[in-house]
Amino acid sequence: MKIKTIFTKLIVLLMAVCIISPLSGNVVHADAYKVVTLGGNLTDAQKEQMLKYFGVSRQEANVIEVNIDEEKKYLSDVASSDQIGTKSISCAYVEPTSSGGLNVTTNNIYWVSSSMIKNALITAGIKNANVKAAAPFNVSGTAALTGILKGFENSSAGSKIDENKKKVANDELMTTGDLGQKIGKDKAAGVVNDIKKQVIQDKPKDDAEVRKIVENVTNNYNLNLSSQDIDKLTSLMNKINGLNLNFGDLKGQLNDVSSKLKGAIGSEQAQQAKGFFSKFMDSIANFFSNLF
Template sequence: MKYKILLLLVLTFSFLFPSLSFADAAPGDVIITLGEDLTEEEKQAILAEMNAPENPQIVIVTNEEEHKYLGQYIPKARIGNQALSSASITIGEAGSGLDVTITEQITLITEEMYANALITAGVKDAKIYVTAPGNVSGTAALTGIIKAYELSSDQAIPEEVKQVANEEMVETTKLSEKFGAEDASALMAKIKDEIAKNAPKNDEELRTIIENAAKELGITLSEADIQRLMDLFNKLMDLNIDWNQVGEQLNLAAEKLTNFLQSEEGQGFLEKLKEFFISLIDAIKGLFSKEA
């Protein structure tokens, strides 16, 4: 999963609210969010899984809070009636970036979706791990991370920012179901990057940006898709976003991936990928040989 999130960083690493940060937390500090409906045994198991430090800062998330922030975007049945998903947030050095890892128990929200929503909400420079005792949507963890951010930084995230962050996450989910998570995240990033370079002056220019970004990725958007994206990005542009900073952070992300690919770990990953394709080709050749 970490290779997927490294690719995601290139596609979506845009800090929309650079003035917000985990201001009162020092690098290395750990904040834990726990769903209120976990049993005591489940809480202890999750803390052990996260390798939580002794006496960590803990934020409790309620099911009511999940519905408050996500209820108008996600069907109530998918959110459920219990808050179970949990997260650990390790504060990173300034400029270290956002790194999200989820376990297989999180079934609705992907790493890409967490990253997109959290970036929009202003969360940055943190390593985030999301898990649960069983298969759940992951909405409690998303709500908890944003709540933990507010408490640790002693700064309230404006309500409209939370709403747009959640709306962006849900829109990415919809696009992911049609085009796959990577293409959906890439589309969002391309649109943001183009807005950073050439701010659209009207709806016609915004539509052109969206259509061109989709075309570059080989994605065919419906009129309904385009309209939803226009509505979303119009809301984003109405907020106080430093789009120059967005472009700069996208470039930083690309540089990070380049450094990774040149590293020993990155080269090992590429070698494994190469071996996989060689073995796949050999298997196909073997099938044809048997048929002959």
């Protein structure tokens, strides 16, 4: 009887362990839908610094690394060797969500902006996610999108992204970045987004129709772009047109980007005008001061 009692207790204990084990496993990996991608060439100390910045530990998120070969895979056709570099530095925090749209922030990224990254993510087909692109020191951020897309695919809430969409999204980021060097990052993101919106909506039949959309939008922005810039934008938009994106699915995202960028551009122009007026008044004051 005593043996039977002991045996019964052992069975109960075993069942309890079986029940508790998966529950405790779920607690450990409760935030596995969060992914952090780290530049493979960072030091161990820098990697820990980035985890701290993103506010997660290795137990709370899926932490993976991105190497320079992965970056070259998507950038070699659209970026120079100088733009790509020789080391993988950029990092990303990716948290797919069920709603709320795309929320993108950057830190220590100087060449691309959060709006450029957001535009590229829309092209890649991502609708809802919290994204942070960052580095332990100032970098261009040309490879940030590679890490973000890898992070999205490796999250439990993410899914495999079409390879062609990845390449076109990276092309969009680089083309917008190049244009941003000439006309300003926010304005460049606004121009590319407006052209893209028109292309996706109209589905132009050939290169000539795509070029006409590019020229119309750039003229609306009063931009005097070179023929080379127009060629680059037309080439990019031909690729986007080839993705057969659904305007109805993306309309809300594209309009949201447009409205926010127009506000940012208007604020930037107002600041420039304010600065010009202030300098003008200072010059008048200095003139009369020197006169008397």
